[in-house]
Amino acid sequence: MASSNKTSKTGGGLGGKMKNITDTNLLLTITIVVFFAMYIGAMVFQGKGFLKPQTFFNILNAQAALIITACGMSLVMITGSIDISVGGVVALVSMCCAVYLDFHNGNVFMAVLISLLIGLAFGVVQGFLVAYLDIQPFIVSLAGMFFARGMTTIVNTNPFNVQNEAFVALKETRVIVPGFGSVNKLGKYVNAYVEIGVIIAILVVILLFFVLRWTKLGRGFYAVGGNSQSALMLGINVKKTKFLAHLICGLLAGVGGFVYFMHVGSGSASHASGMEMNAIASSIIGGTMLTGGVGNIIGTFFGVLSLSTIQNIVSSAGLDDAWWTGITIAAMLCLFLVIQSVVMARKKRALSTKAE
Amino acid sequence: MKSIETNKSNVSGFFSRLVRRQIFIPIAALLLLAVFNLVTDPSFYKITFGYNSAGNPVLSGYLMTILDSGSELAILAIGMTLVTAATGGQDISVGAAIAISGSVILRVLCGTNSRPETLQAPIIVAFLVACIVAMLFGAFNGVLVAYFRIQPMVATLILFTAGRPIAAWINNNELPIINEPSFGYFGGFIPGIPVPTPFFIAVACMIIIALVLRFTNLGLYTQAVGINESSSRLNGLNPAFIKFLTFVILGLCVAVAGLIKVSRFSTINYSVIAKDIEMDAILAVALGGNALSGGKFNMAASILGAYVIQFLTTTLYKFNVQSDALPAYKAIVVIVLVVLSAPIVREWLSGVWKKIRPEGHGKEVA
Structure with missing residues (x-):
């Protein structure tokens, strides 16, 4: 029901705005259409699992952390920068929380605080280096990623499951989604559920959407990413804006780390490997331009969903090899990068012909 | 007296030219590492001749x-x-x-x-x-x-x-x-x-x-x-x-x-x-x-x-050092390197250097 509703809405918008559609909207529309086409295609051709609402909510459950980190990534990418340390930060956060909860008998609130502080620390240091010292963001965050990964091993080498009771109770908490459910094998009606992480993720998405659309800071992100020179002339503090983008991204990586930790309930150095890659891919698929100035949090949300839907399709199609996921994600990323590049080239040409 | 002065400036000029050469950076890093190893354990440099399996x-x-x-x-x-x-x-x-x-x-x-x-x-x-x-x-x-x-x-x-x-x-x-x-x-x-x-x-x-x-x-x-x-x-x-x-x-x-x-x-x-x-x-x-x-x-x-x-x-x-922990140390080296080579930091450092040695600077100008 919900899905068909949304498609018709975007379809209507597409017809009306086709003539002077902006980059952001065009890329966003492509993403949403691709997602629904893929999901409905999976429902029709693979049936069974995809018809159950719980499958959709399971995707959300598994990807809540990715949604949060990808939102931070989009924010940084909108300002024309990049942060590839998020995966490492997530791993470091979950390892630190696991060690704190189990070996030091800590409480959950302090664990949340620890994860926020770790994320904030990464955000502040990287933001300072990128914004105020003008160092290439990729190099800074590459070093950040390796530092986080290395530190994870230094904190604790062996992976282990957390036994802390308060935490396990939190991990097992399930929020019932009213109106959705399915009949299980025994003929009993089972309500669909989501984990707490999903609610946090959706709150983050909504919050960032409002910040980006209606606050001065949010518009500043777009202005800095679009053209930092003009942003400077408009009186925007470019350095501070870039710094804040990195800071928020780091903080969200910390939040994402805790959500990830809540989902898996263990600490391991190999956690969240390749998550930075998935976050960048989701942002790009969601229509965030690498060159900055173009992007949308809603698109990123759908980017994550598209990415994990295609992973689910690949694995349920019998290609249940970890290798295939990598290849499909890369192929999808490649496709969307090329689309972006073509869109930009056409826009440039259109502008130049207009000027003539 | 004068000849000593020019000699001195020649030497310092040679050093400043050497420092400005690009290859100075890796050589300096190499020397630093080499000396560090020499101090901590000279057997680092031992090369033995033997036969493999x-x-x-x-x-x-x-x-x-x-x-x-x-x-x-x-x-x-x-x-x-x-x-x-x-x-x-x-x-x-x-x-x-x-x-x-x-x-x-x-x-x-x-x-x-x-x-x-x-x-x-x-x-x-x-x-x-x-x-x-x-x-x-x-x-x-x-x-x-x-x-x-x-x-x-x-x-x-x-x-x-x-x-x-x-x-x-x-x-x-x-x-x-x-x-x-x-x-x-x-x-x-x-x-x-x-x-x-x-x-x-x-x-x-x-x-x-x-x-x-x-x-x-x-x-x-x-x-x-x-x-x-x-x-x-x-x-x-x-x-x-x-x-x-x-x-x-x-x-x-x-x-x-x-x-x-x-x-x-x-x-x-x-x-x-x-x-x-x-x-x-x-x-x-x-x-x-x-x-x-x-x-x-x-x-x-x-x-x-x-x-x-x-x-x-x-x-x-x-x-x-565990091989998995290696990246953390290297990351610190990278950050130190890129921070030192950032134009803003270089300008700031040279400003500080001039402030510390106003005398030497004045002589050079004279």
Whole structure:
């Protein structure tokens, strides 16, 4: 029901705005259409699992952390920068929380605080280096990623499951989604559920959407990413804006780390490997331009969903090899990068012909 | 009195000129590491002569380890320097590309059987096929960067994700093992020669690139494109093609490094082979004092940078640092390096330097 509703809405918008559609909207529309086409295609051709609402909510459950980190990534990418340390930060956060909860008998609130502080620390240091010292963001965050990964091993080498009771109770908490459910094998009606992480993720998405659309800071992100020179002339503090983008991204990586930790309930150095890659891919698929100035949090949300839907399709199609996921994600990323590049080239040409 | 003054200024001038030379950075880092090792444990420099399990004479010791395992890095640094100079970005897919080319070599050598008794094809054929495949993947990156104008690091992110899966797919996710001893020569020792072969391969690559840079305009063109793309186009260059070319050259370097890597173990582990080598290669370029934003480059400094990185790695290993924890230390080195080389920090430092020594500064002016 919900899905068909949304498609018709975007379809209507597409017809009306086709003539002077902006980059952001065009890329966003492509993403949403691709997602629904893929999901409905999976429902029709693979049936069974995809018809159950719980499958959709399971995707959300598994990807809540990715949604949060990808939102931070989009924010940084909108300002024309990049942060590839998020995966490492997530791993470091979950390892630190696991060690704190189990070996030091800590409480959950302090664990949340620890994860926020770790994320904030990464955000502040990287933001300072990128914004105020003008160092290439990729190099800074590459070093950040390796530092986080290395530190994870230094904190604790062996992976282990957390036994802390308060935490396990939190991990097992399930929020019932009213109106959705399915009949299980025994003929009993089972309500669909989501984990707490999903609610946090959706709150983050909504919050960032409002910040980006209606606050001065949010518009500043777009202005800095679009053209930092003009942003400077408009009186925007470019350095501070870039710094804040990195800071928020780091903080969200910390939040994402805790959500990830809540989902898996263990600490391991190999956690969240390749998550930075998935976050960048989701942002790009969601229509965030690498060159900055173009992007949308809603698109990123759908980017994550598209990415994990295609992973689910690949694995349920019998290609249940970890290798295939990598290849499909890369192929999808490649496709969307090329689309972006073509869109930009056409826009440039259109502008130049207009000027003539 | 006067002659002493001029003499002094000559000496200080010599030092300031030396400091300003690009190659000073890796040399200084190398000296720092060397002295550190000399102080903590002089036996670091001991080289022993012995015989390995196959009865061949070999030289062993930490220094030989550095020369041996730094070879792949030095070879990669050659290509990475060119890519960095022309595009102002770096290729982060080299590790994954090494996995692919290594996998191709094993696939050609083994044919359909994963544990062949004899080689199914000459090694040179396998190597050439791997060269072509690696250059094709380099060309793929090059097309994305040069013609679709995607940022190099993001464009190569595609291959970074897909590379190892592709490498596994080439061999049907099997782990071929080669028993032929002659295949091991490339990553080990040739009978009768006590110096590891990878070192000779690296030297050969260095000579080739030196000749290429000496007798062709490749160096000039890549720097021109890196410094100012539009003005190089106005001067009759084709910037897109030159960017593309640097990625293809890097592909060739990757194939050579891949041959050494698979030859070391005569087998392959798709998720571990050449892991994190992209970080080291970028670090080597940065340590060579080359601007990571493109433009001018110094090949010798990059190659020396690669060996310095290997020196650092070996030193860390000697202090029993876990291989998984290694990146954390290297990351600190990277951050210190990029912070020190940032223009803003340099300006600030030179300002501080002038404030500290107003006297010396005044004399120099006088």
